[in-house]
Amino acid sequence: MLKGSDSMNKPRIPAVFEIIRENIIKHNNPLSLKTKETSVWVKDLSLPTEGDILFYTGGEYQLLPYMDSLVKTMEFVDTSSTAFSALMKTRKLVNKLGISSEKIYASLLAKDKERYFSINYKAAYILKKLGYSIFYNKDADLYSGALLFELGFWNDLKEYAVKVVESIKRTGAKRIVCLSPHAGEMFKIVYPKITDFPEIEVKTFIELVWEKRDLLPPVQFEYPVVIHDSCRMARELGIIEEYRDILDAVGIKYVEAYRNKKWTTCCGGPNKMLFAEISKIVASRRVAELEETGAKKALISCPYCLSALENGLGNNNASIELEDIVEFLFRGYEGACKI
Amino acid sequence: MQDLEKELNKYITELNKASKDSNINNAMTRAVKSYRNNVENAMEKYPHTVELANEVRKIKEYSVKNYKQLLEKAIEAIESNKGKGYYAKDREEVLNILKQIIGTGKVIVKGKSMLGEELQLRHGLEEMGNEVWETDLGEFILQLKNEKPMHILSPAIHVPREQVAEIFSGFFKKDIPPDIAAEVGAVREFLREKYFNADVGISGANVVAADTGQVVIIENEGNVRLCTGAPPVHIVVVGIEKLVPTFLDAMKVAEVTWRFANYTAPSYLNVISGPSKTGDIEKVTTYGAHGPKEFHVIFVDNGRSKMMENPDFSQASHCLRCGGCMYECPVFQVTAGYYGKTYLSGIGSIWTSFVDGGVETAAPMLYTCLRCGRCVERCPMGIDVPTMVGILRNQVISE
Numbered sequence: 001m002l003k004g005s006d007s008m009n010k011p012r013i014p015a016v017f018e019i020i021r022e023n024i025i026k027h028n029n030p031l032s033l034k035t036k037e038t039s040v041w042v043k044d045l046s047l048p049t050e051g052d053i054l055f056y057t058g059g060e061y062q063l064l065p066y067m068d069s070l071v072k073t074m075e076f077v078d079t080s081s082t083a084f085s086a087l088m089k090t091r092k093l094v095n096k097l098g099i100s101s102e103k104i105y106a107s108l109l110a111k112d113k114e115r116y117f118s119i120n121y122k123a124a125y126i127l128k129k130l131g132y133s134i135f136y137n138k139d140a141d142l143y144s145g146a147l148l149f150e151l152g153f154w155n156d157l158k159e160y161a162v163k164v165v166e167s168i169k170r171t172g173a174k175r176i177v178c179l180s181p182h183a184g185e186m187f188k189i190v191y192p193k194i195t196d197f198p199e200i201e202v203k204t205f206i207e208l209v210w211e212k213r214d215l216l217p218p219v220q221f222e223y224p225v226v227i228h229d230s231c232r233m234a235r236e237l238g239i240i241e242e243y244r245d246i247l248d249a250v251g252i253k254y255v256e257a258y259r260n261k262k263w264t265t266c267c268g269g270p271n272k273m274l275f276a277e278i279s280k281i282v283a284s285r286r287v288a289e290l291e292e293t294g295a296k297k298a299l300i301s302c303p304y305c306l307s308a309l310e311n312g313l314g315n316n317n318a319s320i321e322l323e324d325i326v327e328f329l330f331r332g333y334e335g336a337c338k339i
Numbered sequence: 340m341q342d343l344e345k346e347l348n349k350y351i352t353e354l355n356k357a358s359k360d361s362n363i364n365n366a367m368t369r370a371v372k373s374y375r376n377n378v379e380n381a382m383e384k385y386p387h388t389v390e391l392a393n394e395v396r397k398i399k400e401y402s403v404k405n406y407k408q409l410l411e412k413a414i415e416a417i418e419s420n421k422g423k424g425y426y427a428k429d430r431e432e433v434l435n436i437l438k439q440i441i442g443t444g445k446v447i448v449k450g451k452s453m454l455g456e457e458l459q460l461r462h463g464l465e466e467m468g469n470e471v472w473e474t475d476l477g478e479f480i481l482q483l484k485n486e487k488p489m490h491i492l493s494p495a496i497h498v499p500r501e502q503v504a505e506i507f508s509g510f511f512k513k514d515i516p517p518d519i520a521a522e523v524g525a526v527r528e529f530l531r532e533k534y535f536n537a538d539v540g541i542s543g544a545n546v547v548a549a550d551t552g553q554v555v556i557i558e559n560e561g562n563v564r565l566c567t568g569a570p571p572v573h574i575v576v577v578g579i580e581k582l583v584p585t586f587l588d589a590m591k592v593a594e595v596t597w598r599f600a601n602y603t604a605p606s607y608l609n610v611i612s613g614p615s616k617t618g619d620i621e622k623v624t625t626y627g628a629h630g631p632k633e634f635h636v637i638f639v640d641n642g643r644s645k646m647m648e649n650p651d652f653s654q655a656s657h658c659l660r661c662g663g664c665m666y667e668c669p670v671f672q673v674t675a676g677y678y679g680k681t682y683l684s685g686i687g688s689i690w691t692s693f694v695d696g697g698v699e700t701a702a703p704m705l706y707t708c709l710r711c712g713r714c715v716e717r718c719p720m721g722i723d724v725p726t727m728v729g730i731l732r733n734q735v736i737s738e
Binding site: 013014017149150151152153154155231235236262263264265266268269270271274275277278281282285286 | 347351354355358667669670672673674706707708709710711712713715716729731732733734735736737
């Protein structure tokens with residue numbers, strides 16, 4: 001599964017990493033999804049393209065169903081085989097035409113696309129309803145490069161980040177709200193170290209909602225829920241009590257998992273690309289921890305966690321449902337709007 | 340250069356296999372549960388440990404910055420205690436020193452030591468023509484199984500009693516039932532004879548006080564007492580990162596280590612300063628009373644100085660080897676020591692990068708890490724493994 005190298009002295013990196021790296025650099029997205037595709041969710045919302053608060057998705061929720069399909073595809077492909085090498089060569093050819101073969105493969109298997117896309121819509125809807133003057137600009141919604149950072153392509157990230165920063169600067173935004181904690185981590189912690197990051201306040205969706213939580217409509221759900229704190233949110237960004245406060249505000253009872261908050265258990269998502277089986281077991285164990293609380297629903301606030309834990313559900317006939325907190329809060333508005 | 344593609348595929352297959360191994364699964368589930376309960380109880384009983392850990396962190400920071408002076412001071416103190424101190428830069432130098440002290444054809448009893456595993460000490464000594472016995476029960480089982488440790492503190496964590504009985508019955512050539520007490524009894528009987536007939540005892544150390552040259556070893560089984568006390572020669576093989584300025588500092592390090600290793604108090608705390616001696620006849624000091632006549636301490640570098648001098652990685656050398664991080668690692672919980680080489684899990688990938696094969700060897704481990712950061716929450720030294728893993732991944736990519 002490691003990429004071949006020209007020199008025997010040069011370490012070889014996994015092929016899947018190389019695919020992702022190239023796609024981010026060339027197409028601003030790990031799977032070369034175009035912002036035209038990743039921004040389709042916005043069309044019914046009539047959001048302005050300029051304003052104070054830039055609504056930033058980075059295409060991350062949109063990416064996940066494709067990414068999952070790619071991982072599933074790779075599970076069945078012997079990446080050291082000639083067939084896979086041929087596929088990689090084909091990829092390079094079709095890239096010139098602006099299409100990537102892994103995208104085709106991924107698209108063919110893509111599921112839950114609508115759900116993941118709609119989370120962006122619902123999040124923007126909620127923020128609008130709370131009175132935030134958000135705007136969306138697909139040209140400033142380039143992927144944050146979080147995977148370049150995670151995988152160790154730091155030199156590439158340094159160059160790529162300039163492009164992202166420029167696109168954000170051009171909008172003239174005063175604040176930026178990130179839907180994914182990974183993007184939040186990049187803009188709050190990583191970018192200031194490697195780029196000339198502008199004086200823009202970076203917030204996560206949860207933080208903005210928390211600030212105006214008293215304006216949220218109540219959510220009808222008769223059972224207690226459990227919060228799956230994401231590692232990035234809880235340990236990197238220190239966003240923990242905000243979720244609980246938000247649930248209090250919408251009248252929802254919650255229970256705590258044995259491992260939660262700063263001690264939360266990882267969803268297994270981060271090493272999914274190389275260690276798909278291990279990742280799935282880690283995810284199913286986390287699902288089991290959430291189930292042990294007796295809650296019927298677990299709330300999640302990270303696209304990678306949502307996708308990884310959904311993957312973990314399959315292993316143990318789980319009795320718990322997983323929902324993104326965006327989806328859950330949106331329930332409060334349902335009936336009042338059309339999706 | 341090794342074939343990374345082949346290595347990684349082999350590694351992934353092993354990890355997947357381990358994750359489906361019911362022995363590992365049961366053992367790890369029980370171990371994680373009891374570790375967490377024990378630590379919780381220990382902390383409740385001794386709440387000062389948290390503050391003490393902060394103090395120890397400062398001691399380690401100072402010691403790592405000043406390791407050269409501490410090394411000099413420790414060797415001086417050991418020599419003045421009538422022991423012998425050495426510095427070895429790598430495995431070859433360690434084995435050369437050991438060869439000079441031990442020679443060949445000797446019987447050696449050995450206590451558990453991660454550094455010993457890193458240097459493959461047993462194999463080196465056997466190649467010199469010596470008979471070597473691991474005396475830690477877990478290590479002894481693995482010696483018979485010819486396998487590597489699956490946890491730094493509980494090396495045979497993955498071997499259930501039924502399998503132990505099978506191995507022991509074969510080795511001792513008599514029927515050993517799958518009863519833990521009977522299994523322990525059989526090893527006790529076998530090793531007791533070895534301790535008293537061995538020519539040399541070898542141990543590691545948890546911490547060394549530079550001012551007094553005192554070596555501190557934490558243990559529960561009592562095997563270290565015997566193999567450092569019964570044979571006429573005792574050799575300590577210890578990493579240079581284990582040095583701290585004073586005896587009091589060493590005690591603080593020891594307490595934090597055992598507490599985070601889930602003990603309220605270990606059964607034994609060995610403090611050894613030099614060869615055994617007596618002045619009972621005419622007040623004339625004579626070396627080699629009931630304990631060893633010779634005491635040697637080999638301080639080993641083997642890549643540690645590079646780690647300690649690198650500002651991005653010096654914190655990794657603060658590791659107390661309490662093993663707490665591993666119990667909190669979601670991947671280690673399902674794979675045990677298959678996630679690692681000599682050193683295991685996230686912190687192990689950092690150590691592997693410096694002392695046990697380099698970044699290339701560590702690469703599969705570096706990418707196994709979820710960078711979830713729960714290990715940092717558990718670590719008494721607050722070692723930021725995810726950040727270091729990130730930097731090393733960058734090195735893997737950039738090389």
